[in-house]
Amino acid sequence: MQKNVFYNYLKHPETLNRESLTELKTLVKNYPTFQSAWMLLLKNLKILDHPDFEEYLKQGAIHVADRRILYHFIHHEIPETDQQSPIETQVDPLALEYITPGFYRLQEPTEQKDESLVDLIRSIRKKEVTKELEEVDKPVEEKEEEKSDNSFVTETLAKIYWQQKHYRKAIQAYENLSLKYPEKSTYFAGQIEKIKKLTN
Secondary structure (H helix, E strand, C coil), X not given: CCHHHHHHHHHXXXXXXXXXXXXXXXXXXXXXXXXXXXXXXXXXXXXXXCCXXXXXXXXXXXXXXXXXXHHHXXXXXXXXXXXXXXXXXXXXXXXXHHHCCCCCCCCXXXXXXXXXXXXXXXXXXXXXXXXXHHHHHCCHHHHHHHHCCHHHCCHHHHHHHHXXXXXXXXXXXXXXXXXXXXXXXXXXXXXXXXXXXXXX
């Protein structure tokens, strides 16, 4: 089969006939990985309502990269346009099926599902960001209080708080020490009184 004849069949698959069927069968036999030839052969068999269509379809489906395009090509005509765009005159017509948006779609995409998924992702991310911002905005004292554990409180730490004028923390530290070491509770109570006098 000559190149120009082959391209003509691609442009006008409705012209496929018994003669082209023989040529295309020979072509796929000699070049079994030539997917455009397989597509034309299957289209030709479909047009002729040939009994071998199902058998060839099983073989051809293996050699065609995108079965959606194969399905569309077999069951529908390529839309004719009055004026060809510059790209159509330069590109293989079958390749146009790959680059024409939505040409081979069997179903329209459900935008609602996509949008609801996007909204869900956005809301989850918004919650995460809000939580992160709340963590950042918390006062340092509050964060440290959350992290502080009574088991790590020492008299030295209480004195450091006092010296750095973190009186509330110092009082809390002495109260924790008083619970931890009841035998020294009188001493810690005295320290708490001193701090309270300083703050008043």
